[in-house]
Amino acid sequence: MTVTSQEATPTAQTRQPVLQAVQIVKTYGHVVALDAVDLELYPGEVLAVIGDNGAGKSTLIKCLSGAEAPSQGDILLDGQRVTFKTPLDARKHGIETVYQTLAVSPSLDIAGNLFLGREERRSGPLGSLLRMLDGTGMRKQAKTQMTSLGIGTLQNMGQAVESLSGGQRQAVAVARAAAFSSKVIILDEPTAALGVKESRQVLKLIESIRERGLPVILISHNMPQVFEVADRIHIQRLGKRAAVVSPKTISMSDAVAVMTGALKVVPEQEVDGPDTAPPAQT
Amino acid sequence: MSGTTAAPDDTHYDAAEEFLEARTPAQRVQTTLHRYPWLSPAVVLVISVIVFGLLNSKFATPNNLSLITQQVAVVGALAVGQTLIILTAGIDLSCGAIMVFSSMVMAKTAFDSGVPGPLALLLGILVGAGAGAVNGLLVTKVGLPPFIVTLGTLNIFVALTLLYATGRTIRDSELGTGLAWLGETFTIADVRITTGVVVMLIMYAVFAFVLRYTAWGRHVYAVGDDAEAARLAGIQVKRVLMSVYVTAGAIYALTGWILIGRVNAASPNSGIDANLDSITAVVIGGTSLFGGRGTVLGSLIGALIVGVFRNGLTLAGLDVYYQTLAVGILIIVAVSVDQWIRRARA
Numbered sequence: 001m002t003v004t005s006q007e008a009t010p011t012a013q014t015r016q017p018v019l020q021a022v023q024i025v026k027t028y029g030h031v032v033a034l035d036a037v038d039l040e041l042y043p044g045e046v047l048a049v050i051g052d053n054g055a056g057k058s059t060l061i062k063c064l065s066g067a068e069a070p071s072q073g074d075i076l077l078d079g080q081r082v083t084f085k086t087p088l089d090a091r092k093h094g095i096e097t098v099y100q101t102l103a104v105s106p107s108l109d110i111a112g113n114l115f116l117g118r119e120e121r122r123s124g125p126l127g128s129l130l131r132m133l134d135g136t137g138m139r140k141q142a143k144t145q146m147t148s149l150g151i152g153t154l155q156n157m158g159q160a161v162e163s164l165s166g167g168q169r170q171a172v173a174v175a176r177a178a179a180f181s182s183k184v185i186i187l188d189e190p191t192a193a194l195g196v197k198e199s200r201q202v203l204k205l206i207e208s209i210r211e212r213g214l215p216v217i218l219i220s221h222n223m224p225q226v227f228e229v230a231d232r233i234h235i236q237r238l239g240k241r242a243a244v245v246s247p248k249t250i251s252m253s254d255a256v257a258v259m260t261g262a263l264k265v266v267p268e269q270e271v272d273g274p275d276t277a278p279p280a281q282t
Numbered sequence: 283m284s285g286t287t288a289a290p291d292d293t294h295y296d297a298a299e300e301f302l303e304a305r306t307p308a309q310r311v312q313t314t315l316h317r318y319p320w321l322s323p324a325v326v327l328v329i330s331v332i333v334f335g336l337l338n339s340k341f342a343t344p345n346n347l348s349l350i351t352q353q354v355a356v357v358g359a360l361a362v363g364q365t366l367i368i369l370t371a372g373i374d375l376s377c378g379a380i381m382v383f384s385s386m387v388m389a390k391t392a393f394d395s396g397v398p399g400p401l402a403l404l405l406g407i408l409v410g411a412g413a414g415a416v417n418g419l420l421v422t423k424v425g426l427p428p429f430i431v432t433l434g435t436l437n438i439f440v441a442l443t444l445l446y447a448t449g450r451t452i453r454d455s456e457l458g459t460g461l462a463w464l465g466e467t468f469t470i471a472d473v474r475i476t477t478g479v480v481v482m483l484i485m486y487a488v489f490a491f492v493l494r495y496t497a498w499g500r501h502v503y504a505v506g507d508d509a510e511a512a513r514l515a516g517i518q519v520k521r522v523l524m525s526v527y528v529t530a531g532a533i534y535a536l537t538g539w540i541l542i543g544r545v546n547a548a549s550p551n552s553g554i555d556a557n558l559d560s561i562t563a564v565v566i567g568g569t570s571l572f573g574g575r576g577t578v579l580g581s582l583i584g585a586l587i588v589g590v591f592r593n594g595l596t597l598a599g600l601d602v603y604y605q606t607l608a609v610g611i612l613i614i615v616a617v618s619v620d621q622w623i624r625r626a627r628a
Contacts, residue, residue, distance in 0.1 A: 067514075088516045103511040105504040107574045116504055117516035119497035132495045160317065176515075 016079055018043050018215050019064065019095070019184050024073035026059050033059040035239040036073070041184060046206060046216045048226040048247075051236030052259055057219050058188070060236065064217070065097035065186050066090030077183065094183035098173045100192045106162035110154060111135070111142040113161050114176045145179045146171075149208050151201075167198025174205050178214070185209060186217045191225060203229055223252050235259050316623045319568035320580035323616070326566075327587050334594030341597050344473040351479045354589035356381075356544055356553060359482040359537040360560040361567070361581040362489050363414075363530030368564050369493075370506040370526050371573025372428035376417060377534050378556035379439035382549075384410040385538030386443050389452040389548030392461055399461050407535040413439060414531020421527065422520040436557065443550045451549040457542065464543025478540040485533065489578045502526060506573025562609060563588060566616045570624065587612065 017040040026034040034056045041047050051057040062068035064075065066084030074081050077093055084090040087097065104113045115138045121127035122134045139157040146154055151171050154164070161169055170190055177185045187206065191199035199222075206229050209216055220226050226233060227247045235242045235258050243258050250258075257263035315322055335342035360377050367374045388406035391397040397405065413435070420431040454462055464478035493499035501522045504512040513519045542548050567584025569576025591612070592605045 087514060088518075091516055097514070099514055101510070103508075103514040105507040105511055105515070105574070107503055107507050108500060112500055113515075116500070116512070119500060121497075130491075130495075131497070133497060133500070135495075163313070 017041055017076070018078060019217075020076040020079075021060070021064060021070075022074045022076065024060065024063055024070045024075070026056075026063060026068065027071050032239055034063070034070070037236070037239070037241050039064070039234060039241070041215050041217055043215055044210065044213050045231040046210055046218055046229050048218045048220060048230035048233045049236060050220065050223070050226055050233060050255065050259055051242075054238075055236040055259070056239040057236045061097070061186055061188050061217070061219055064090070064184075065095060065188075067097075091180070094181055095186065096177035096181035096184070097186040097188065098170070098177045098190055100189035104161050104169050104173055107160060109158045109160050110146075110164075110172055111139040111157040113172050114138070114142045114145065114157075114179060116176075118180065141179075142175075145175055149175050149178060149205055151175060151205070165198065166194050167201050170194060170198070170202055171205060174202065174209075178205075178209050178212070181214060184215055184217065186219075188219045189221065190218070191220065191222060199225065223256065227252055227255075237261060312623055315619070316575075319570075319575055319620075319623075320577050320583055321568075322619055323566055323568050323580055323583040323587060326612075327583050327590065330587060330590050330594065334590060334597070337594070338597045341594055344471075346593065346597075348473050348475055348479075350586070350589040350593050352476050352544070353593065354563075354585045355476065355478045355482045356537060356541050357556055357559040357563055357588070358582055358585035359485055359540050360534060360556055361563040361585050362482075362485050362578055363533035363537075364560040364564050365567075365569055365576060365578050365581045366489070366493075366502065366526050366530050366533075367428065368506075368561075368569050368571060369502050369573060369576055370523055371509075371571075372421065372523075372526075373432065373561065373571070374417070374428065374530060375432040375557050376413070376436040376439055377432075377530070377560055378553050379436045379443065380410055380413040380531055380534040381538040381541060381556065382553055383413065383439045383443045383446075383538075384535035385542050385548045386447045386452075386550055388461055388535075388539065389457055389542060390447065393452050393456045399463075402461060403539055406538060407532050410535025410538065411528050411532040414527045414529070414534070415524070417531070418524040418527030422523050440554060447548075447550040449550060451547055451551075454546040457548070461539070461542050461548075462546055464540050465546050466543070476543065478543045481536070481540060485536065486578055486582050493578060498522070498525070503574050506575075508574070559588070560585075562613055565620075566612050568616065568620065570620050571617070572624070575624075584616075 019041040021037060021039040023036045023038065024034050025032070025036055037056065037060055039060065049057045049060065059068065063070045066087045066089050069083070069085060075084070076082070077095070082093055084093070090097070105116060108116065120134045120138055122132045126132040127134065142157045146157075154168060154171070161172060164172070170193075174187070174190065190202050194202065203225060206216055206218065218226070218230060230247055233245050233247055233255060235245065235255065237259060238261070245255060245258070254263060331342065340346060360381060364374055364377055384406040387409045388402045391405055392399055392402040417428070417431055417435055420426050420435075421428050464481055465476060467474045467476045469475070493502065501512065501517050504515065504517055505519050505522050509519050541553055545552055563585035564576070564581045565571065565584065566587055567576065567580030567582070569580055588609055591608045595605045595608060
């Protein structure tokens with residue numbers, strides 16, 4: 001992706017994050033999982049969130065995706081304050097999340113999984129009276145969706161998901177998110193359960209989503225992957241945001257050093273928006 | 283995949299393309315059985331009908347086969363509700379008790395209070411749905427395992443039935459109009475068919491459609507498959523579970539109506555062990571006890587297999603103990619086949 005002039009010039013519009021967390025606090029009893037964390041996601045970017053185990057990245061993502069409610073702090077979507085009580089609330093606002101656990105229903109087919117919870121009925125009395133689903137229509141749309149994301153290897157939308165490989169299952173989950181998301185896609189360790197080849201497929205998917213202009217939050221442990229696809233990197237440490245850096249200006253080992261606390265980030269390496277750090281060229 | 287004997291990790295990553303063109307004949311069978319879980323019981327049913335037909339000339343007569351359907355009507359209808367619950371990875375031990383309780387409510391309101399038959403029937407169905415709701419609430423709100431919940435309510439509903447009926451059977455002459463209707467028969471080409479069997483078949487048709495073609499049906503499978511994945515996909519898992527238990531309760535009550543027609547009376551002591559028979563039918567029918575896989579069609583076939591074995595072994599002059607032995611072996615074989623099919627997918 002190339003830098004557009006709009007992104008390069010700091011106008012009020014580009015400075016407005018799509019999704020923003022302001023001073024989010026989340027406590028579980030005495031444990032403070034998130035200690036006043038900020039996060040900004042700008043249009044069209046891939047923001048990676050990295051951090052050691054227990055740094056609070058999963059909790060942060062749960063708050064953004066509606067799986068958990070923050071104890072304090074605000075979540076702003078397009079500058080408007082929103083509260084998510086359930087993942088469904090977040091989905092209704094256009095935020096789709098893909099979880100590391102391959103959250104698909106194995107016995108349903110690809111189309112069934114893509115439309116799970118959002119099934120479409122047939123038109124006419126068969127649909128309204130008998131509540132019959134439009135299987136053909138959903139398979140057709142699923143096919144269009146998969147093709148547009150470049151997942152051409154999956155031809156038969158009536159194929160049960162359990163007969164797919166881990167990478168293909170994750171591709172289905174990502175395609176579901178991409179199909180219904182209007183604002184933000186959150187990917188929580190999408191490659192954690194996958195092999196090398198399959199991880200590549202998912203990374204390619206992330207790039208095709210960015211080409212569509214949808215911003216992505218990518219949570220990952222895998223530094224090479226993060227440095228490959230991310231435009232900016234949010235480093236989480238001990239429940240706080242340690243730094244936001246650009247993969248262009250920081251080395252992988254320095255990023256790990258910030259993550260583990262061995263290095264305090266140098267100010268000029270910090271970036272706070274896409275205008276100061278051009279997105280990676282691909 | 284490089285070798286013929288691939289390491290498990292290897293299969294996990296590269297299996298997909300291979301599955302499109304299944305590798306060995308055994309795997310092709312496995313894949314097909316997995317896609318159509320009712321297929322293996324259907325084969326067993328056809329073979330057993332042929333074998334029993336060859337053993338005894340009286341077996342394969344239209345009237346004997348019709349008799350078998352009458353014998354399985356109650357367990358078969360009960361198995362519709364049981365299938366729904368097992369598809370959600372639950373189990374219902376209280377189904378027989380709810381059925382008898384509902385049938386007593388129907389008979390007693392018709393007999394004692396003189397409520398017209400259709401109204402008594404409706405009342406019974408409401409009681410059944412309410413009993414299902416009790417199970418559902420305990421499973422979803424209190425979070426108890428379905429096995430424990432229904433083990434408890436099994437005893438509760440048996441006790442309530444006996445207390446309510448004061449141990450008394452209501453006979454045919456005392457039943458309200460409409461309640462014994464399902465015991466009546468009509469003939470098609472000299473074959474006697476009871477209306478109860480027809481009602482059971484209608485129940486199967488309705489729920490086969492609902493499970494296959496409606497969003498609710500898909501959600502039932504998704505919840506049983508992986509409740510967490512379903513929740514993350516935006517399905518309200520507890521609401522689906524609750525609706526399944528209530529629906530199953532109503533189905534049990536309808537089965538109570540079939541029961542009244544079948545025994546031509548409402549007795550607090552009838553059909554108590556029907557719970558295990560219905561689980562047997564569901565399991566032999568290829569529905570997985572782990573949830574998310576199976577069909578109501580399979581359960582109908584499962585119920586018919588048990589009926590065919592019992593009837594066929596009786597005609598063959600074997601002691602009733604051998605029937606029980608055969609059913610036991612069938613269960614073990616059915617679950618083993620299910621495990622074998624599932625292993626291929628792990």
